[in-house]
Amino acid sequence: MEKNRGEAAAPPGNTLSPGGWPIDPRFPPGRLGLFFDGEVQRLIDSFAFCFKVKITVFSARMEEMIVGLQNPGSCFCRLIQRKLRFRYRCCRQDMLMCQRCLHKDNPVIYQCYAGPSEAILPIKIEGKFIGYGMMGQFRTCRELPEETLRAWTKAALPPETLRKAYGELPLFDKPALDNILTLFSMLIAFVVTREYVRIRRPGVAEQVIHWLDGHIAGPVPLDAAAAAVGRSRSTVSHTIKRRLGLSYQRLCILKRIQRFESIVAADPAVSIQEAAAMVGYDDPLYFSRIYKKVRLAAPSSYVNSIRNRGSPLSP
Numbered sequence: 001m002e003k004n005r006g007e008a009a010a011p012p013g014n015t016l017s018p019g020g021w022p023i024d025p026r027f028p029p030g031r032l033g034l035f036f037d038g039e040v041q042r043l044i045d046s047f048a049f050c051f052k053v054k055i056t057v058f059s060a061r062m063e064e065m066i067v068g069l070q071n072p073g074s075c076f077c078r079l080i081q082r083k084l085r086f087r088y089r090c091c092r093q094d095m096l097m098c099q100r101c102l103h104k105d106n107p108v109i110y111q112c113y114a115g116p117s118e119a120i121l122p123i124k125i126e127g128k129f130i131g132y133g134m135m136g137q138f139r140t141c142r143e144l145p146e147e148t149l150r151a152w153t154k155a156a157l158p159p160e161t162l163r164k165a166y167g168e169l170p171l172f173d174k175p176a177l178d179n180i181l182t183l184f185s186m187l188i189a190f191v192v193t194r195e196y197v198r199i200r201r202p203g204v205a206e207q208v209i210h211w212l213d214g215h216i217a218g219p220v221p222l223d224a225a226a227a228a229v230g231r232s233r234s235t236v237s238h239t240i241k242r243r244l245g246l247s248y249q250r251l252c253i254l255k256r257i258q259r260f261e262s263i264v265a266a267d268p269a270v271s272i273q274e275a276a277a278m279v280g281y282d283d284p285l286y287f288s289r290i291y292k293k294v295r296l297a298a299p300s301s302y303v304n305s306i307r308n309r310g311s312p313l314s315p
Helices: 038-051 075-083 087-104 146-154 159-167 174-193 204-215 222-229 233-244 248-266 272-278 284-295 299-307
Strands: 033-036 054-059 064-067 108-111 117-125 128-138 197-200
Touching: 038 054, 038 174, 075 087, 075 159, 087 108, 087 117, 087 128, 087 299, 117 174, 128 174, 146 159, 204 222, 204 233, 204 248, 222 233, 222 248, 233 248, 248 272, 248 284, 248 299, 272 284, 272 299, 284 299
Parallel strands: none
Antiparallel strands: 033 197, 054 064, 054 128, 108 117, 117 128
């Protein structure tokens, strides 16, 4: 069971509700927000299915808003993240490439440290930046990078397993990739212009998420969340499960971890103990166990990667 820990103030200047739901500054925070219509999930799933790619929509704070359910992630990437414990490198590189994408204000295509390629494009509504669209886990090279293979064999793992998983990734030459990226850009533009992304009053799940955003440093029991949104405990629990596909307890853990990462990214000098306390954990060892279970790496790995961000591929 998740432990709720000591009080701490939420980071100032927050313009997004948890989960990356952008709050439009023209409206009172907590009452109105910017949300994706459910039709978006079906469009993204269809695109991911056709091209066998993973599609993710990130908020401006690099929190996952939508993940393509048809392809939640390749076998190759799961092997790299679980067997070599390199998820923190994936998260760090995603963040750096999103920053580059925002700076260039154009799509960015890059080959990740392990070998697969990914593409990122900025998402805007009426000129206002709200997040990123990522299309990933495909090949632009036939051969697995030697550096990745060396790390795999050094861990005493069978190389054929990784080669087979790498070979299962879709392979695109430059003309095909250019056309797929054009279609992906048009899909995102269609979603925005057709107002699938729009301002509306948040539902129960979004209200709970927004309440969590303001109370993540302290106890956040389900009864308190239900009272805050004026619904029963069972209604909140079932709605969260139906809308987000996870339990309320799991949602709380994920939001604490995401806030921890946002705090560290904003202030790399902060200690793990301090940042953990800001998200409700006054026991850093307990927080480390929770973080490692979710992210497959210790929080120190993420903190060190942020502090050494000048070298995006260093461990």
